[in-house]
Amino acid sequence: xxxxxxxxxxxxxxxxxxxxxxxxxxxxxxxxxxIGALPPALGRMGHQVCxxxxxxxxVLNEYDPGxxxxxxxxxxEARYEIFSLEHEGVSVRLVGADDLFDRAGFYGDARxxxxxxxxxxxxxxxxxxxxxxxxxxxxxxxxxxxxxxxxVPPLLKYRRTGDEKWSGVSTVFTIHxxxxxxxxxxxxxxxxxxxxxxxxLDGLEFHGDLNFMKGGILFSDVFSTVSERYAQEMLTEExxxxxxxxxxxxxxxxxxxxxxxxxxxxxxxxxPHIPARFSSARPEAKAACKAALQKELGLDxxxxxxxxxxxxRLAHQKGIDLILETMxxxxxxxxxxxxxxxxxxxxxxxxxxxxxxHPGRVAFAPAYDEALSHRMYAGGDVLLMPSxxxxxGLNQLYAMRYGALPYVRRxxxxxxxxxxxxxxxxxxxxxxxxxxxxxxxxxxxxxxxCRVFLEQGLWRMMMRNAMEKDSGWDGVxxxxxxxxxxxxxxxxx
Ligand code: ADP
Numbered sequence: 001x002x003x004x005x006x007x008x009x010x011x012x013x014x015x016x017x018x019x020x021x022x023x024x025x026x027x028x029x030x031x032x033x034x035i036g037a038l039p040p041a042l043g044r045m046g047h048q049v050c051x052x053x054x055x056x057x058x059v060l061n062e063y064d065p066g067x068x069x070x071x072x073x074x075x076x077e078a079r080y081e082i083f084s085l086e087h088e089g090v091s092v093r094l095v096g097a098d099d100l101f102d103r104a105g106f107y108g109d110a111r112x113x114x115x116x117x118x119x120x121x122x123x124x125x126x127x128x129x130x131x132x133x134x135x136x137x138x139x140x141x142x143x144x145x146x147x148x149x150x151x152v153p154p155l156l157k158y159r160r161t162g163d164e165k166w167s168g169v170s171t172v173f174t175i176h177x178x179x180x181x182x183x184x185x186x187x188x189x190x191x192x193x194x195x196x197x198x199x200x201l202d203g204l205e206f207h208g209d210l211n212f213m214k215g216g217i218l219f220s221d222v223f224s225t226v227s228e229r230y231a232q233e234m235l236t237e238e239x240x241x242x243x244x245x246x247x248x249x250x251x252x253x254x255x256x257x258x259x260x261x262x263x264x265x266x267x268x269x270x271x272p273h274i275p276a277r278f279s280s281a282r283p284e285a286k287a288a289c290k291a292a293l294q295k296e297l298g299l300d301x302x303x304x305x306x307x308x309x310x311x312x313r314l315a316h317q318k319g320i321d322l323i324l325e326t327m328x329x330x331x332x333x334x335x336x337x338x339x340x341x342x343x344x345x346x347x348x349x350x351x352x353x354x355x356x357x358h359p360g361r362v363a364f365a366p367a368y369d370e371a372l373s374h375r376m377y378a379g380g381d382v383l384l385m386p387s388x389x390x391x392x393g394l395n396q397l398y399a400m401r402y403g404a405l406p407y408v409r410r411x412x413x414x415x416x417x418x419x420x421x422x423x424x425x426x427x428x429x430x431x432x433x434x435x436x437x438x439x440x441x442x443x444x445x446x447x448x449x450c451r452v453f454l455e456q457g458l459w460r461m462m463m464r465n466a467m468e469k470d471s472g473w474d475g476v477x478x479x480x481x482x483x484x485x486x487x488x489x490x491x492x493x
Contacts, residue, residue, distance in 0.1 A: 013484055014139040015042060017051045018128050020106065020121070020148035022092065023262075025059045025085070027370075028106055029313060030259065030394045031145060031176045034226070037262035038480065040088035041473035045481065050139070052128040052149075054120075055083055055096035057103055065094060071131050075155070075193035080127040093131060097123040107148075118188035118210065125151035126193060129159065138165050141484045143172040147182030150216030154198055157219045170487040173220035175213070177391050178234055178241045179317065182212030206242075217246050221487040224255040226392030227413035231256030239389055255483055258416050259392040260476035261401065266374075268402050268467075273374035278403070280467035283460070286378065286403050293379030297338050297363035305334030306453045309380030309404060311373045311395055314343025314351075319386035319409065319437065324350040326439045326446075331358055333443075333450050337384075338363045340376050377402035382449060386434070386442060390414045396431070400466035405459075406431035407449055417471070430466040 021027050023036030039049040053059070055068075060083065068081035081096035096102070100120045108114050129152065132138065144152045153171040160166040189199050189210050199205050204215040217223055225231045231254055233239035234247045247254065268286075269279045275292040276285035294301050308330075312318045323330070323337070324347070330337065339351050339362075351364040365372060377383070383399035385408040392413035396406035400418075408414035410433040418431040434445040452458055 013047045013141060013481065015039075015047055015049045015141045015143060015484065016132065016137070016139040017049065017143045017145070018125065018149040018152050019051065019145040020054060020124070022051055022053050022087070023265075025053060025063065025087070025092070026056050026106060028368075030226075030392060033262065033394055034176070034259055035145065036087070037260065037265075037473045038477060039090040041260070041477035042480065043089045044474065045477055047481070048139075050091045050093065050137075051087075052093045052095055052124075052131075054101040054106075054124050055081065055094035056101050056106060059094060060096075060102075068094075068096060069131070071127070071134050073126055074130045074133050074159075075126050078123065078126070080123075080130060082127070082131045093128070095124055095127040095131070097127050100124075117182070118184040118212075119191045121148045121182065121212065122151055122188075122191035122193070125149055125155055128152065129155055133163075133165075136165070138169050140168070141170055141172060141487060143174065143480075143484075144216060144220070145174050146176050147180060147212040147216070150182060150212040151192055151194075152216075153219035153221075154194055154204065154215040155192070158195060158198070170484070171220045172483060172487050173216040173223040175217075175223065175225045175234070175391070177317075178213070178225070178239070178243060178247075179389075181206075181214070181241065181243065184210045184212075186210050211243075214243060214246055217243065217250055220253075222253045222255065222483060223250065224257055224483060226256070227258045227416045228256035229416045230389075230391040230412040233389065233412060255486075257476065257479045257483065258413055259394055259397070260473035261394060261397045261471045263401070263472040266377075266398050266401050268378055271374055271378070273371040274378040275375070278378075280403075280464050283403055283463060283467070289375065289378040290381070291379075293338065293375050294336075296375070297365065298360065299336050299338065299363050300360040303334065303336045303361065305336065305450055306381035307336045307338065307379065308382045308384050308407075309376045309399075310337070310339040310341065310384050311376050312339075312341045312343075312385075314341045314347040316344065317388055317390075319388050320347050320351070322386045322437065322439065322442050323384060324354065326443055327354050327358070327362070329439075329443050330446060331361060333446055335382075335446070335450065336361050338365075338376060338380070340365045340367065340369060340372055342366055342368055373398075374402075377404050380404035381453065382407050385409070385414060386437070387411060387414060388437060393417070397471045400430055400469055401471070403463040403467050405449075405462055405466055407445060408433060409437065410435050419465070427461070428465060429462050430469055431462070 021032035065083035276288040278285040
């Protein structure tokens, strides 16, 4: 992996992002937050940024972007409707493709993933490039994110040979989660409109299937992921999700940049979603937020131990099963637990059972609720994040900003962003770590947390450290500019 990105210059760069989520328009996880905040931060640095997003039904209904431009596909016989919006100085283009995005859900519904996702996101990539070509908009950088926009680099590679206007356009591909690869039946290759040779071993073919993410890795000029530690982990068999060989092959073009947070949206001093405002200098009102959250969720107000919160997709990755497995011991330690999240049925069921087995001590809100998530971070003493793997993680950054100390497994972005020294706690600590994904290890850390919680001076010092940690995007965006500059220079292959 590459460790440095070189020096940034002040010259404005024309950057176009292609992504499947962008807060506040469409968000299901961290990707949405990143695309909502990184483009405006680049804009504040003087760069010109535009974002392409699918024209999901919910976005069209809520934001009413007016009448669309009609655009013909430059790769095949198809048409698009391109709508326009603005977000914090960034132009947003919504790609409508027949009825492919005009449905409830981004990637699937209660029955699972949409069966035509290969066609949907192949059309999204083709539609975005077709619109750029029609507008004669050839930015210096096209920055794509995850499998949903991973066809852009291969499409562009072949387009460059036929159309020299594209030859000055460089591509960056960012992996937010290597486990979601966009893997489909080989017959779906027809939707990509790529030449047959692109379906070879050194192309999008993967164990006989079509793999969008592999195309993004192989055909981009540089690629990145969302923490330095995860960039290292992606090279290994344990965390490489089967693509480690491909990642290793291109490791000289791989960079890791830890995510930031939008500190205007996530600010306990001005947050409209929380019942009382507080700061690191005046943290007193956090107690009122805690009491309000306990009341809202039906938790006992007089619990002695820390209030632990979880805000998460309920997916295997997030390690929620470790919390369920140790529930009795956690109760024995005197902690309370509040969980906000939706996802896998067995986890939802386990949490609902725990809540009814421990009334007043365990609460489960099976919902996706942006405003409640703010109240959870504001009211919680501890955020639990026992992830099996975590490319970056944003929740721990939000929790720190709101004075909830993160208790995380030492992996990926969690290891990079939460400072925890061996006992006794050092002056710089912002949270707690554990290593092995084992009940005993998890509980040992929890016991330590309960002890430190009783030492008020130490707890307050850690809260202050966590709240004062600067994780804003304005500090992170210059690293992406360095990455773009790297992409604009020829890379080893
Ligand atoms: P991932 O992208 O893997 O889901 P991240 O930690 O990077 O994990 O980002 C998760 C984002 O989704 C955070 O902004 C978090 O607050 C939000 N989130 C997750 N679950 C919920 C929920 N049930 N309600 C509201 N927000 C949620």
